Amino acid sequence: MQHSSTQDTLVGLFVAAGIAGLFFLALHVSNLGSFVEQEGYTITARFENSGGLKIKSPVSAAGVKIGQVSDISFDLKTYESIVKMRINAQYNSIPDDTTASIFTAGLLGEQYVSLEPGGSNEYLKENSTIEITQSAIILEKAIGQFLFKSAEEKK
Amino acid sequence: MMEFFQTLGRNTRSSFTKLGRATFFLLHTLTGIIGLLPRPRLLINQLYSVGVLSFLIISISGLFVGMVLGLQGYYILSDFGAEETLGVMVAASLVRELGPVVAALLFAGRAGSALTAEIGLMKATEQLSGMEMMAVDPIKRIISPRFLAGLISMPLLAGLFSAIGILGGQLVGSGLLGVDDGAYWSQMHAKIDFYDDIVNGCIKSLVFGFVATWIALFEGYDAIPTSEGVSRATTRTVVNSAFSILGLDFILTALMFGDD
Numbered sequence: 001m002q003h004s005s006t007q008d009t010l011v012g013l014f015v016a017a018g019i020a021g022l023f024f025l026a027l028h029v030s031n032l033g034s035f036v037e038q039e040g041y042t043i044t045a046r047f048e049n050s051g052g053l054k055i056k057s058p059v060s061a062a063g064v065k066i067g068q069v070s071d072i073s074f075d076l077k078t079y080e081s082i083v084k085m086r087i088n089a090q091y092n093s094i095p096d097d098t099t100a101s102i103f104t105a106g107l108l109g110e111q112y113v114s115l116e117p118g119g120s121n122e123y124l125k126e127n128s129t130i131e132i133t134q135s136a137i138i139l140e141k142a143i144g145q146f147l148f149k150s151a152e153e154k155k
Numbered sequence: 156m157m158e159f160f161q162t163l164g165r166n167t168r169s170s171f172t173k174l175g176r177a178t179f180f181l182l183h184t185l186t187g188i189i190g191l192l193p194r195p196r197l198l199i200n201q202l203y204s205v206g207v208l209s210f211l212i213i214s215i216s217g218l219f220v221g222m223v224l225g226l227q228g229y230y231i232l233s234d235f236g237a238e239e240t241l242g243v244m245v246a247a248s249l250v251r252e253l254g255p256v257v258a259a260l261l262f263a264g265r266a267g268s269a270l271t272a273e274i275g276l277m278k279a280t281e282q283l284s285g286m287e288m289m290a291v292d293p294i295k296r297i298i299s300p301r302f303l304a305g306l307i308s309m310p311l312l313a314g315l316f317s318a319i320g321i322l323g324g325q326l327v328g329s330g331l332l333g334v335d336d337g338a339y340w341s342q343m344h345a346k347i348d349f350y351d352d353i354v355n356g357c358i359k360s361l362v363f364g365f366v367a368t369w370i371a372l373f374e375g376y377d378a379i380p381t382s383e384g385v386s387r388a389t390t391r392t393v394v395n396s397a398f399s400i401l402g403l404d405f406i407l408t409a410l411m412f413g414d415d
Contacts, residue, residue, distance in 0.1 A: 007203050014207045018311025021318035022357070028340075029246050029321060030349040058345070 039089040040067060041126040045100040045113070050081035051136025052111045053102055059085045061115040066091045069113065085113060087124070095120040096128060102136035111136060177373045180294070184372070187292070187299030197300040205266045205301065205368075206308035210315075212265055213258055217316035220253055221245060221323030228324070229332045238334045242343035245324035246317075250347065250356045251412065254317035256404050259363035262309060263396035267371035270301055271392040274375030275385035283376075298372050305371075309364020310357050317356065355411045362403060367396045 050072060059067040067087035075082050087094070097118030104111050115130075124130070191198055228244045274297065277283050283293040321343075328334040347353070371392045378388035 008199060010207045011199050011202045014202070014210055014308075015311065017210070018206075018308075018315055021311070022314035022353075024318045025250060025314055025321075025353050025356075026349060029250065029318075029343055030347045030353050031344055 040086045041089065041092070041124075042070060042084055042086050043124050043126075043128050043130060045083050045085065045130040045133050046075070046078070046080045047083060047100075047102060047133050047135050048080060049135040049138065050083055051102055051138055053083065053113065053136065054110075057110060057112050059087065059113045059115065061091070061094070061117065066115070083113065092123065092125075094124045096122045096124050096130075097132070098124065098130055099132045099134065100130045101134035104137070173377070176377065177369070180298075180373050180376060181369055183294045184298050184302050184369075187295035188303050190295050191299055191303060197296070198303055201300045201304035202308065204269070205304040206311065209262055209265045209308065209312060212261055213312045213316050214319050216257065216261055217254075217319035218323040220257060220316075221249065221320030222327045224248060224253075224320065225324035225327035225332070229328060229334065238328075238332075239338035240342050241324070241328045241334050242321075242339035242341075243346045245328070246321050246343045246347050247352065249317040249320040249324075250352045252404070252408070254320065255313045255356055255360040255363055256400060258313040258316040259309065259360065259367055259400045260397055262305075262312060262364070263367045263371070263400065264393055266305065266308070267367050267392050267396050268389050270305075270368070270371040271375035271378070271389045272385060274298070274301075274372060275378035275380070275388050278376065278378060279380040279382070279385055281380075294376075298376065302368050302372055305368030306361070306364050309367070310360045313356065313360035313363075351412075355407075358411075359404065359407050362407065363400050366399050366403060370396050370399065 053069060053072060055069055055072060057069045058065045059069060067085055069083060070086040071082075071084040073082045073084075074080075083100075094115065095118045097120040099116045099118065101114050101116070102111055103114050118132075224245045225241065228241050229238060232238050232241055232244065274283075277293075277297065283297070286293045286296060325336070325339055329336040329339050374388040374392045374395070375385075378384045
């Protein structure tokens, strides 16, 4: 059995390349490097209907992603949907009269929460609640209303 | 009629016997791995023949699979005006399915068949019995290092396959077809989850490496020690590995990606 050092080098290169490939997948392809364990604070918003919003859906302000949805639950008293959002710590000066709306990215794209800042001097902090919300637009409802309306106009 | 049932019974019994032998063989191999610790040289030699020599075929196949995914994905996605999600499509299909599965199939064809033929020939030329005569346990000395090498190489090869495939998809997608480069990466970044996709893909490739190496080594060790027997064993290795990999892939996918 030959103990050549070229063989050792090749094995070393192979293992290094394999590990580099796995690192590339972990850091460059997956979301591990971005939002997962960043520091931040959690805010809550109540929506009449949260539509197709999911955990990990983006939360954006002016089109920039500033956090993600961390929990969605149903309130048995008010029959509303309670959406908890984790906002990155660096975005710490969002006014507390901010409006939250659920929009769809593109016609068939995923739904996300859009925050439109208000004018208050008080800022949102851990566990604060957004009071003014606008529910998701349910496509089927909108189409239904449109058809109903155009049928009435024809009468 | 009677004869039919006799053959059926004999075949069933012999296949269960073989499974039993294979299980004992596996246990013996696993205990032999501990004995490798003071002798890493044995493992490094096998990492070379199992891993390094499969490196080229895996990386070239990965590149082409990624490029084909980029092309096909682009044609389909552009119908919906969703070319930007090309990165997600390429990365998800590679990391979740094609990476582990295709790399394992290539591994079974490239390294598995070589292992079977090598060990089968060792048996045919009575090298294994020679070792036993010298009170060297052939499973510990020959089989265990190869098994561990297969187990280590497979996740590395599958990771490489996926990584190179994603770069190949990017090459075709944004290089040739004009998908926005930033969108390719950022959409991928947003949708591919570390635990759900990458870790599960690694677990898959580890399981496939385990099964493919086990089958290859056992078929070689269990081969009839003639040239015909070795050639049959090599064929069985490739066929059985392919079946087990694809079957296991279905089960693992159902377990891992079921609730989403």
